[in-house]
Amino acid sequence: MSVNDVGRRFPTLVNGRSVEGFRGIGGFIPKGRHHGAPIKTCRDFSSQGDKTVESLVVALRNAGLRDGMRISTHHHFRNGDLVAEQLFQAAEQLGVRDLVWFPSAVFPCHESLLRHIHSGLIHHIEGSLNGPVGEFASAGKMPGLAVLRSHGSRYRAIQDGDALIDIAVIAAPSCDAFGNMTGAQGPAACGGLGFATADAQFADHVIAITDHLVPFPCAPWQIPGNYVDQVVVTDRIGDPTQIVSGTTRLTRSPERLLIAKKVADFVGKTGVLHDGWSFQAGAGGISLAFAVYIREIMRERGLKARFIRGGSTEVLVEMLEEGLTEFILDGQTFDLEGVRSLRENPNHLMTSPFTSYNYHSKGNIASMISCALLGATEVDLNFNANVVSHSDGRMLHGIGGWQDALFSECTILALPAFRNRVPVVRESLTTFCGPGELIDVVVTERGTAVNPRRQDLIQAATEAGVPLTTLQAIKQEVEAFCGGPPEPASLTGRPVGVVTWVDGTIIDSLYEIP
Amino acid sequence: MAVKSTAVGFCGDGIRGDCKVILEPSNKPQVRITSTVEAMFGRAIRQQVADVLSKFGDPPVSLTLEDSGALPWVIEARLEAALCISLGQELPPLASKSPARKRNKKRRTRLYVPGNTPKFMPHLGLFGASSVILDLEDSVPEREKQAALSIVRHAIASLDFGQSEICVRVNNSEEAKAVSRAGAECILVPKVESAEQIKHMADAIQSVQSDAVMIAILESALGVHRAYEIATASERMVAISLGIEDYLTDIQAIRTDTMWETMFAHGTVVNAARAAGISPLSSVYSHVDNLEGMREFAAWSRSMGFDGVGCLHPSQIGPAMAAMAPPDDAIEEATMIVREFEKAQTQGLGAISVRGKMVDAPIYQRAKDLLAEVN
Numbered sequence: 001m002s003v004n005d006v007g008r009r010f011p012t013l014v015n016g017r018s019v020e021g022f023r024g025i026g027g028f029i030p031k032g033r034h035h036g037a038p039i040k041t042c043r044d045f046s047s048q049g050d051k052t053v054e055s056l057v058v059a060l061r062n063a064g065l066r067d068g069m070r071i072s073t074h075h076h077f078r079n080g081d082l083v084a085e086q087l088f089q090a091a092e093q094l095g096v097r098d099l100v101w102f103p104s105a106v107f108p109c110h111e112s113l114l115r116h117i118h119s120g121l122i123h124h125i126e127g128s129l130n131g132p133v134g135e136f137a138s139a140g141k142m143p144g145l146a147v148l149r150s151h152g153s154r155y156r157a158i159q160d161g162d163a164l165i166d167i168a169v170i171a172a173p174s175c176d177a178f179g180n181m182t183g184a185q186g187p188a189a190c191g192g193l194g195f196a197t198a199d200a201q202f203a204d205h206v207i208a209i210t211d212h213l214v215p216f217p218c219a220p221w222q223i224p225g226n227y228v229d230q231v232v233v234t235d236r237i238g239d240p241t242q243i244v245s246g247t248t249r250l251t252r253s254p255e256r257l258l259i260a261k262k263v264a265d266f267v268g269k270t271g272v273l274h275d276g277w278s279f280q281a282g283a284g285g286i287s288l289a290f291a292v293y294i295r296e297i298m299r300e301r302g303l304k305a306r307f308i309r310g311g312s313t314e315v316l317v318e319m320l321e322e323g324l325t326e327f328i329l330d331g332q333t334f335d336l337e338g339v340r341s342l343r344e345n346p347n348h349l350m351t352s353p354f355t356s357y358n359y360h361s362k363g364n365i366a367s368m369i370s371c372a373l374l375g376a377t378e379v380d381l382n383f384n385a386n387v388v389s390h391s392d393g394r395m396l397h398g399i400g401g402w403q404d405a406l407f408s409e410c411t412i413l414a415l416p417a418f419r420n421r422v423p424v425v426r427e428s429l430t431t432f433c434g435p436g437e438l439i440d441v442v443v444t445e446r447g448t449a450v451n452p453r454r455q456d457l458i459q460a461a462t463e464a465g466v467p468l469t470t471l472q473a474i475k476q477e478v479e480a481f482c483g484g485p486p487e488p489a490s491l492t493g494r495p496v497g498v499v500t501w502v503d504g505t506i507i508d509s510l511y512e513i514p
Numbered sequence: 515m516a517v518k519s520t521a522v523g524f525c526g527d528g529i530r531g532d533c534k535v536i537l538e539p540s541n542k543p544q545v546r547i548t549s550t551v552e553a554m555f556g557r558a559i560r561q562q563v564a565d566v567l568s569k570f571g572d573p574p575v576s577l578t579l580e581d582s583g584a585l586p587w588v589i590e591a592r593l594e595a596a597l598c599i600s601l602g603q604e605l606p607p608l609a610s611k612s613p614a615r616k617r618n619k620k621r622r623t624r625l626y627v628p629g630n631t632p633k634f635m636p637h638l639g640l641f642g643a644s645s646v647i648l649d650l651e652d653s654v655p656e657r658e659k660q661a662a663l664s665i666v667r668h669a670i671a672s673l674d675f676g677q678s679e680i681c682v683r684v685n686n687s688e689e690a691k692a693v694s695r696a697g698a699e700c701i702l703v704p705k706v707e708s709a710e711q712i713k714h715m716a717d718a719i720q721s722v723q724s725d726a727v728m729i730a731i732l733e734s735a736l737g738v739h740r741a742y743e744i745a746t747a748s749e750r751m752v753a754i755s756l757g758i759e760d761y762l763t764d765i766q767a768i769r770t771d772t773m774w775e776t777m778f779a780h781g782t783v784v785n786a787a788r789a790a791g792i793s794p795l796s797s798v799y800s801h802v803d804n805l806e807g808m809r810e811f812a813a814w815s816r817s818m819g820f821d822g823v824g825c826l827h828p829s830q831i832g833p834a835m836a837a838m839a840p841p842d843d844a845i846e847e848a849t850m851i852v853r854e855f856e857k858a859q860t861q862g863l864g865a866i867s868v869r870g871k872m873v874d875a876p877i878y879q880r881a882k883d884l885l886a887e888v889n
Contacts, residue, residue: 252802252827252829254634254637254641254829255637255640257828257829258640258641258828391553392552392553392554420530420531420551420582421531421551421554421555421583421584421585422554422555422583445637445640446640481585481586481587481636481672482555482585482586483555483558483585484558486551486554486555487553487554487555487556487557489553489554490553513553
């Protein structure tokens, strides 16, 4: 174990690869060249463009599946994914062992795959873990280390060659025999396929799997078939009821509505909101309510956004159609209205982690967004935050785009001041995920605290009469009725995972929790 | 000592900020505790349970605490309620942390919250309601009354309700005594039909040396008929309100969107309250998702002469407050009237003209009242 620049311990060898510790924002300078996929030629493929094979088993055999390979899948079907299950059933039939599953995210529906870890088919899962799979890994039952990467960092890891993918299996809601694919059409339409773009470009072998084969061309395609080796047709790839929700309802939770209102008030009065601004908000209760409130303020004041960065939802689509924003730059699509809009509206654009979040690229849209609204499980008095673990140290969430979005011009963490007796403002974080230098404002139902680094925002808030408090004051108030600060998590077990920073360095570790 | 088996409180899926205490008679006392926050607060919870059991003389019970992240005051209330029910004792006295505050502001919005649902309570002071009402009556099933009383007492004694007046809707005078002692500032008396009921309740509050004031809720033909007697039954009376659904059932009216069937009762309550020099309060608006409806109802209530409305969800407070606030031009005019009239007084004048209208003492007073409300 070594210690990084924020005082966190980390294993220097992660699943056989040596890693470096976090050196502060911008402290790590990468060298070398991007990873390259093997060169292939069109003479190896049907001149008629037919790449279909009869089953996933055949496709995996053709791809040369063998022990220890790294196989990737993607989470654009969220909790409705049926592909990972089929993939590992097929792999099982080929009698291989010790595969590394490299998903872009896991969901509770993947609990059934744990049996393959017990059997030795899967050696470990290299990705953000949560839900039942996170419990499993935190209990120390998974060989190998979980490697938690943000969406942008996963793209970076693939492009830099940190994570080499032997076989990528991409679920395609609509696909032609050449492998051109889109997520905007078909019975399992999910919106954009952005999370699979790195895998398509950099994997040694790419398999598209679809339940909706259309005649060439599948248009407009989101991923071109030129990256695709084989196409497999199967009965079902996703459960539409779990992929997108029909409607995204506004939360009724009074304190969440209050937090969202405070954020909208802050943003509206401190100049963060201005004509031509941009913001990012997801589909969580507070984010959605914030979008509703800020829409009202924008309407009243006649202000428009140049773009909104989604997680697209019905509310954002309504803003696009009403002219309150000129564009939606969509990272993933959360509801049916989002899917429809992505399909129909030329100003609703699919983005990938490369075009929106990649730190090792020539510029980063994440830092061009006026305001990003995010959550967290813990914040310390220096505005550093945790998003991946419970306060008892167990894995809770993936990082998602959280670390990437911290780079916005005004990053706001909106969170309840305590959850189930556990205060959110902590003396020390259970897991360090994001540096406070990038976190400008923390809004709770009990008040708004601005990072002292942002004197401009403090001055703007004071002039506008927005009441401010401090993290220290929130901490004291909440600890008074929660019965003091919680006992710190016991982080003495062996490491079961690492949290990477956007540049690939290790910012903290996760430990076995008895 | 006869010990009864009992279970108090709630835990498990979908429950937050609460716990369940199960007590069984046992010659070998034992304690079993599970908690969703075991790693962070397990030690503190075990200590708290031991302390409460010792306060009750370590009775011969087996105690199971299933905790879903309850705050310490909730655990205390649940343990106390379970032990008192099990041992057949009265709830132990609980003193208030601060004396009741005197209030001058109008009760524009009063926010109801069910008395046996502690998870809502820590936030109640954050929404800017004029009053919060911890309800022991209709929102609490009969079998949970004692558990709810324990929760409400501890909530009052432990939590910060901000600028909101702390009110409790009670079932009887025993509850009124218990919550007044704990620091309730206002007692809501439901289903009032006579002055005697109010006097009886006032005596109960007096017996525990509380300054708590009272609001009567009229919910029947007889209650509305006696509105003035009720409004003047005690010095503690500060307002009367209407329980409109029960009232309409009692007079055998049919509910319509026009609200014509409610006009007599609404008008009577306003008139009786004003005649008695206290405040008339309109009923609750029950369509919590219809904020425009709330706004209209509040504006209508204000135009009828009511000082305030009841809310069932915090999101109703903003629209209700906005609908009842004086319009900007009225504020501007009142500001000018007060300034000009006070200037005239220093010159010994009793009546002046502002913007071509005569202003005398009553008009000056109304302007001052209006400004007092918005500032």
